[in-house]
Amino acid sequence: MTTELVPTGHVAALPPTKPGFFGRLPVLKQLRQSVGLQRGMLVAGLVITAIFVLVAIFAPLIAPYGFSQLRDDAGAFGAQQPPSAAHIMGTTVGGYDVYSRVLWGAQTAVLVIIMAVVFSIFAGILLGLVSGYLGGWLDRVLVVIGDAIYAFPSLLLAIVLSIVISGGQSSLWGGIMAAALSITVVFIPQYYRVIRAETIRIKAEPYVESAKMLGAGAPRIMFRHVLRNATRTLPIIFTLNSSEALLTLAGLGFLGFGIEPTAAAEWGYDLNKALSDVTSGIWWTALYPGLAIVLAVLGITLVGESLNDLADPRLRGRKRVKQKEGTMSLTSVDKPLPSETEILEENA
Amino acid sequence: MSTDVVTPVVQIDDLSISFATDAGAVKAVAGVTLTVNRGEVLAIVGESGSGKTVTAKSILGLLPETATLGGAVLLSNRAGTATRDIVTLDKKQLRAVRGADVSMVFQEPSTALNPVYTVGWQIAEGLRAHNAKLTRSEAKRQAIDILRKVGIPDPEVRVDYYPHQFSGGQKQRVVIASALVLNPGLIVADEPTTALDVTVQAEILDLLRRLRDEFGTAIVLITHNMGVVADLADRVAVMYQGVVVEEADAATLFSAPQNDYTKKLLDAVPRIGQGRVRTVERAAERERMRVSRASEGHVDAPVVEATDLVIEYPGRLGRKGFRAVDEVSFRIAQGEVLGLVGESGSGKTTIGRAIGGLTRITGGSLKVLDFEMNGFSERRFKPLRADIGFVFQDPAASFNPLLTIADAVAEPLVIHGRAKNPEAARKRVDELLEAVQLPKSYGDRFPHELSGGQRQRASLARGLALEPKLLIADEPTSALDVSVQARVLELFAELQLEFGFAALFISHDLAVVDLLADRIAVLYHGALVEEGTGEEVLEHPQNPYTRRLLASLPVPDPAEQAARRGLLASLQENSRANPAG
Incomplete structure (x- = not known):
């Protein structure tokens, strides 16, 4: 029984791969892991999303005109002007500069996404954690409410909310809040469900039982042991929900419940106003806001889908290895116990 | 076989396997050369990560896409008329080979069978895959036939049963039947008995032996259990870090191991009787302590005292609950190690959890550190938790x-x-x-x-951070390799000596319990069938179940194991005549 197994041959242990701080950040970690097509998708998504965000931040600098500007020193822009040097994407039926409004629209979109996700993520996580861990009647009631909210079409909810908040027509913040809150209501159950399911799974893990054995109270177990382990999938839902939030905002604007053109630029509103233009051959008023929506949603979705694939080891692609390549990992035998002197040295 | 020169069933030549992982290329097998002859059982032993499973799976071409192979795996069919190199086959050719020339028995029978199809359908699936014209009734006839051969009673009826209607051992028989139905020359069995109780394991090993003797099927047996190797194998290959370090026939390997690693591996296998001396010493020491304390006027209360302890899990509406622990009485004195032994479903883990306050007791009395657990309240029990340490089975999951x-x-x-x-x-x-x-x-x-x-x-x-009076260890070594297990057990014994805590040591392995425990309690279907010191229980077992359990435990010595098989057979005969145990 007093044996110490010493590896017989010389064995090179796998070099420890300790990524730096940046390598451990959620998205960058996946970027490092990815190869081939998956990497291409992720990079494309990241580039599009980055451009989207940068445009939103620097819209006041990039845009040649304000979003509600109708005239400059040379006089009024005129309605439905085709693309020209002064208005590279033409002007709308209302006489706004299309290029400027597309750029400013990014700002509105980013604001709505941030607010919608921030509102829903905290409420959703907290509810999911408490309901999953404590269970019982609270859990059952919350699940029923969540299911009921799922049954509503999100756009209908959004319309109702935008009427409640601002009587249908709205200012910049009224419109953004209406869109963000309506999306929040729809998203809370999503975060709630994911976190609840994870919590129920983690609740049965031995490390939670071990914490219980040690006498830890429910709040300590929930926040120290369960919460951080349950948030693995959040970046994925976060990105997928962002694109959905963007689409809901555009949908609201398209249906006429969006933001007044004098309050903020909004792609859905512009699309709505461009409806009649399309049949009369005026393509530029509809094309560019539409393209902006497609690109923004595509970028965010690409990031989300790639993260989803990369999070699953079975879907994650890897570089092919050559024959007889690679180092043998030291897995077979537990390292021999360090001798007394070794421990002393190491502890010194 | 008509030919004089008998071709081996499979010839592995300089096989190397690398995997693509997130951390770069990892080599799992580095130049393995092995031969399996007809009607021979070759055991590949080694610890986790030694490459044994990967080597065996390469015979079926069952490696994931991330693997890259080098070398050759020459597999010949049953008649010995055709030989093919698995490494070079494409998917279609591989499908033709699998099942017909070589098939596989998996570790976990309950996941290897699809729960929504009858076992007959699943056996016939293999037949249909290789013969599209086979009629339904003919397939069923063959399925019944093979079920009878692997020892399923009433195969005509049972062929239409679903997997959940079989016990674990029977499920493994069904898995073996479906591997055998096309009569392949070789079966790869990957830890075929690891998920089974030790008494069931003995039956499955018997069945595998019959495959070799009656069907002439060669078997590649992958296992980490040296007892299983001694019981079944003709030849043994010991793998370590992706290479074969020693290959010999079973008797030679166990009696005269050549390689250092093999020797250490064999030494690390716990054997019954090893801990005897230490146990006696400890008992004497404890008695001295008790007497000296008693002379000072102390009377030590037992750390745990169970009287007619009953734990029932509630059944579904209108059904009777399941009685996991049935009127069990035992006590653990201060500084004493009680080993709790039993097979799966015997209630040993439930008792451990009840002492730790994770499971409520439904009847009788359970006193832990003088706290009555019947009518348990977490708030009043919490301060006592400082005096109870817990070590869980799977160290990976308990952090x-x-x-x-x-x-x-x-x-x-x-x-x-x-x-x-x-x-x-x-x-x-x-x-x-x-x-x-x-x-x-x-x-x-x-x-x-x-x-x-x-x-x-x-x-x-x-578990020891608060210097507890009681440590509950639930199968603390069953997820570990045997050499690692040896050292953890040693450490456990040292710490017990140093800290002097009482311990409840739960395990399914009699030899492990014998190493550490002062007293051993044997559980069977929730009832305590025997209790006593290691010497009493293991040398002179009174209860027929204990005897059967002892005889089922394979020992790492082929000659002794052969003798024990006879003993086990007679015990099983008795238990069939008198199933009450």
């Missing part, structure tokens, strides 16, 4: 993956107010890590950065 080892070991200290935060407890944590023979610096590592044995040592450190 929060996001906390460092130091933080995890500090948890009990923080919870019970001995330290304000994990940083403040660091000094004590370092002492504990040293006590379990881990370097201090390991405290800053995350659980996945430690090996299995190191994690279980850290788990011991956590």
